[in-house]
Amino acid sequence: MRFAKRGRMRFTSHRDFQRAFERALRRAHVPMAFSHGFTPHPKVSYLGASPTGAASEAEYLEVSVTQECDPEHIRSALDEALPDGFDVVDLVIAGPGALADRLQVSSWLLEMGGADVATVTDAVDGFLAAESVEVRRRTKNGTRTLDARAVLLHGDVTGDDPVAVTAVIRHESPTVRPDEIMAGLRLVAGFEPPAPPRVTRLAQGLWSNGAIDDPLAPDRVGGASAPGRRGE
Amino acid sequence: MPVESLFAQLEPLLEQVTKPIQYVGGELGSTPKDWDDADVRWALMYPDAYEVGLPNQGVQILYEVLNEQPRVLAERTYAVWPDLERLMREHGVSQFTVDAHRPVGAFDLLGVSFATELGYTNLLTALDLAGLPLEAVARTDEHPVVVAGGHAAFNPEPIAEFVDAVVLGDGEEVVLAINEVVREWKAEGCPGGRDGLLERLAAGGGVYVPKFYDVDYLPDGRIARVVPNRAGVPERVHKHTVMDLDQWPYPRKPLVPLAETVHERYSVEIFRGCTRGCRFCQAGMITRPVRERSIETIGDMVQTGVENSGFTEVGLLSLSSADHSEIGDIAKGLADRYEGTNTSLSLPSTRVDAFNVTLADELSRNGRRSGLTFAPEGGSERLRKVINKMVSEDDLIRTVSTAFGHGWRQVKLYFMCGLPTETDEDVLAIADLAKRVIAAGREVSGRRDIRCTVSIGGFVPKPHTPFQWAGQTDHEVVDDRLHKLRDAVRSDRSYGKSIGLRYHEGKPSMIEGLLSRGDRRVGRIVREVWEDGGRFDGWGEHFLYDRWLRCAEQALAGEPVDLAWFTTRERDRDEVLPWDHLDSGLDRDWLWEDWQDAQDEIELDDCRWTPCFDCGVCPQMGTEIQTGPTGQKLLPLSVV
Numbered sequence: 001m002r003f004a005k006r007g008r009m010r011f012t013s014h015r016d017f018q019r020a021f022e023r024a025l026r027r028a029h030v031p032m033a034f035s036h037g038f039t040p041h042p043k044v045s046y047l048g049a050s051p052t053g054a055a056s057e058a059e060y061l062e063v064s065v066t067q068e069c070d071p072e073h074i075r076s077a078l079d080e081a082l083p084d085g086f087d088v089v090d091l092v093i094a095g096p097g098a099l100a101d102r103l104q105v106s107s108w109l110l111e112m113g114g115a116d117v118a119t120v121t122d123a124v125d126g127f128l129a130a131e132s133v134e135v136r137r138r139t140k141n142g143t144r145t146l147d148a149r150a151v152l153l154h155g156d157v158t159g160d161d162p163v164a165v166t167a168v169i170r171h172e173s174p175t176v177r178p179d180e181i182m183a184g185l186r187l188v189a190g191f192e193p194p195a196p197p198r199v200t201r202l203a204q205g206l207w208s209n210g211a212i213d214d215p216l217a218p219d220r221v222g223g224a225s226a227p228g229r230r231g232e
Numbered sequence: 233m234p235v236e237s238l239f240a241q242l243e244p245l246l247e248q249v250t251k252p253i254q255y256v257g258g259e260l261g262s263t264p265k266d267w268d269d270a271d272v273r274w275a276l277m278y279p280d281a282y283e284v285g286l287p288n289q290g291v292q293i294l295y296e297v298l299n300e301q302p303r304v305l306a307e308r309t310y311a312v313w314p315d316l317e318r319l320m321r322e323h324g325v326s327q328f329t330v331d332a333h334r335p336v337g338a339f340d341l342l343g344v345s346f347a348t349e350l351g352y353t354n355l356l357t358a359l360d361l362a363g364l365p366l367e368a369v370a371r372t373d374e375h376p377v378v379v380a381g382g383h384a385a386f387n388p389e390p391i392a393e394f395v396d397a398v399v400l401g402d403g404e405e406v407v408l409a410i411n412e413v414v415r416e417w418k419a420e421g422c423p424g425g426r427d428g429l430l431e432r433l434a435a436g437g438g439v440y441v442p443k444f445y446d447v448d449y450l451p452d453g454r455i456a457r458v459v460p461n462r463a464g465v466p467e468r469v470h471k472h473t474v475m476d477l478d479q480w481p482y483p484r485k486p487l488v489p490l491a492e493t494v495h496e497r498y499s500v501e502i503f504r505g506c507t508r509g510c511r512f513c514q515a516g517m518i519t520r521p522v523r524e525r526s527i528e529t530i531g532d533m534v535q536t537g538v539e540n541s542g543f544t545e546v547g548l549l550s551l552s553s554a555d556h557s558e559i560g561d562i563a564k565g566l567a568d569r570y571e572g573t574n575t576s577l578s579l580p581s582t583r584v585d586a587f588n589v590t591l592a593d594e595l596s597r598n599g600r601r602s603g604l605t606f607a608p609e610g611g612s613e614r615l616r617k618v619i620n621k622m623v624s625e626d627d628l629i630r631t632v633s634t635a636f637g638h639g640w641r642q643v644k645l646y647f648m649c650g651l652p653t654e655t656d657e658d659v660l661a662i663a664d665l666a667k668r669v670i671a672a673g674r675e676v677s678g679r680r681d682i683r684c685t686v687s688i689g690g691f692v693p694k695p696h697t698p699f700q701w702a703g704q705t706d707h708e709v710v711d712d713r714l715h716k717l718r719d720a721v722r723s724d725r726s727y728g729k730s731i732g733l734r735y736h737e738g739k740p741s742m743i744e745g746l747l748s749r750g751d752r753r754v755g756r757i758v759r760e761v762w763e764d765g766g767r768f769d770g771w772g773e774h775f776l777y778d779r780w781l782r783c784a785e786q787a788l789a790g791e792p793v794d795l796a797w798f799t800t801r802e803r804d805r806d807e808v809l810p811w812d813h814l815d816s817g818l819d820r821d822w823l824w825e826d827w828q829d830a831q832d833e834i835e836l837d838d839c840r841w842t843p844c845f846d847c848g849v850c851p852q853m854g855t856e857i858q859t860g861p862t863g864q865k866l867l868p869l870s871v872v
Contacts, residue, residue, distance in 0.1 A: 009258065012490050015492065053246075
């Protein structure tokens with residue numbers, strides 16, 4: 001299923017969402033499958049969660065159920081059971097093939113309130129013109145360097161009030177995050193936004209011909225589906 | 233006039249703090265209401281971090297009781313961590329509610345629930361961030377009326393200067409009564425201003441308004457008297473007792489946090505009050521008499537609570553849950569109902585007897601069988617007589633043997649250190665007891681992987697208990713005994729590794745003792761500590777003993793009293809105690825007799841099963857014991 005993380009719910013961490021989602025499964029009476037273990041857990045695979053503080057229109061997860069269900073019924077029941085701001089946008093019965101394999105890129109919207117459009121445009125142009133943009137990430141095992149340029153498939157300035165940048169990033173291991181794109185802009189052009197940018201993941205999927213394909217489309221072929229309240 | 237949300241100003245700050253989710257609200261069970269549709273508006277505060285405050289039953293109950301009323305609005309606010317506090321000061325953002333992010337200063341009332349005294353500095357932070365003068369007397373008609381409640385409010389004198397009003401006892405009914413008084417006063421055009429309202433609240437003796445009482449001191453520092461300083465204010469203020477808990481089945485719509493909190497479960501209070509008579513236990517003394525919730529109401533509450541929340545754990549709360557007259561049927565009925573649903577049941581406080589093991593077996597039927605907890609509280613038989621914890625060593629060994637025989641592998645034992653009359657031998661007896669537990673476990677189970685965890689808390693004498701006159705044991709003595717105990721446990725190679733010992737150093741207990749039995753002069757210390765940066769005193773990483781010590785010396789300079797005077801000094805019968813004008817219903821002479829009995833090692837039975845021993849509460853408060861059995865059983869839930 002695809003769900004959105006909107007408004008103040010962007011401040012939830014992935015663990016916060018997991019707890020809320022597993023409670024919603026219970027409240028919505030979804031016939032979920034449980035792991036067999038000392039403490040049984042519902043079988044849910046969360047795919048590439050967006051960072052705390054980022055909103056998202058395109059988060060994906062898979063739930064195992066013990067009986068066939070009507071997708072629209074489950075979608076609306078889960079949507080109702082989740083706190084406001086978590087919206088189940090689309091839900092399909094999974095077909096063959098792994099959904100994770102179809103989530104190859106993310107499109108991010110970075111809104112920089114108070115920034116000047118010319119400055120941002122220069123910074124983005126500088127970033128795109130660079131051979132590589134090496135940003136650092138602190139990990140448990142010390143600092144690691146990632147090339148933010150290599151994974152940037154597309155970047156442009158897409159708004160002027162507030163100034164917004166859209167960036168399409170190819171998922172690698174590890175995946176470059178939106179704050180690392182910001183770090184790259186600082187590195188390349190000395191750009192500092194007046195305030196922390198508002199970050200929203202707009203889409204995930206396969207990159208083809210300069211657009212992102214709906215990753216649930218292959219499941220929809222021949223299967224029942226529930227296109228939900230898109231673009232709410 | 234509409235009050236604007238502060239969220240737009242707060243949001244950029246949330247990008248820069250840890251766990252921002254705790255400040256955004258939007259939980260299931262939260263009740264957003266329109267500001268302009270309300271006549272009376274409450275901000276309810278639990279003065280600790282959200283992760284501790286959100287699960288608090290008192291706040292959840294009052295939040296729901298108030299919001300169920302038409303034209304009443306209640307929102308919640310919690311202590312903000314120092315990282316956000318700094319940013320709020322820098323950007324001029326005031327203390328806000330998490331529901332609609334409204335400024336706390338715009339509400340009619342700020343109700344603060346004190347489960348512990350260690351939230352006092354956090355109260356000051358919230359008042360200051362809300363733009364309220366810290367001293368109640370400096371507030372004007374523009375400011376909310378600050379009302380304190382909760383168990384610590386039974387001696388509110390250390391915060392008397394900072395609060396406008398104090399309520400003792402159960403909040404459900406009195407919160408609505410206060411609401412009516414405020415509504416009428418506002419409808420009449422606020423006659424007499426702030427004091428006019430406070431006089432109306434104080435008049436019936438059900439609300440304590442500290443500034444309407446003067447405290448006079450004797451030259452030696454003891455209190456001479458506490459007397460009303462204006463007409464129409466009664467000499468004593470009484471506690472509130474809700475009779476018939478079935479009429480108050482809250483929380484019905486539990487708040488389900490998005491942030492991780494200390495208790496992730498649906499809790500239902502299966503009864504209120506306790507008459508076991510443990511002499512150290514303030515909760516057991518101030519919540520009398522026992523009032524049970526019926527098995528049917530408990531079943532209904534669990535059903536709707538689990539349904540509404542999606543929680544996977546149900547807690548059956550009370551001061552001694554195994555004492556409910558129908559606990560066996562409750563446990564079996566709930567275990568039957570939730571069999572196969574991955575819903576676990578827990579009974580947080582347990583008695584030392586074999587019945588408890590049967591109960592625990594029943595409750596763990598749907599979940600894990602990890603550890604069983606028992607609380608003998610005192611290490612030696614003698615000391616248990618002093619504190620009136622009627623458990624013999626043989627009882628304990630029989631009980632744990634049953635547990636180990638039923639497949640349990642671990643028991644936890646709770647004790648206290650620093651109890652009145654305690655000697656080194658009493659504390660060392662804990663080691664012998666733990667060894668006997670392990671020996672019994674190995675014998676019964678035939679296994680070596682038996683464990684016993686011993687947790688020890690420092691004893692702090694509390695107001696309205698027989699130990700309110702006792703001298704608190706100095707932290708150096710407590711630490712010395714704990715270290716001797718540790719050595720005794722470790723020295724025995726055949727048992728040492730099977731016994732886990734958990735305790736804290738004794739210093740924080742000294743400050744808890746100061747705040748528990750302090751008078752209005754202690755308020756100066758609280759203020760100095762707060763001004764010096766003191767916050768979150770219930771958290772080991774934030775609490776600074778040396779700061780409290782230094783501020784106590786400064787604040788009490790020139791007074792005939794000091795930290796030791798408030799803590800380790802034993803009081804005599806005639807001394808006026810700071811809380812004597814606050815009536816918990818307990819007869820002062822009875823408490824004194826019980827204190828004498830304690831020193832004579834004389835035990836006292838429970839009035840649920842033996843004749844009344846005249847503690848005074850029921851006649852004084854017009855209450856009575858309400859216990860079952862009702863004879864009802866829980867029926868299986870029909871499948872929806």
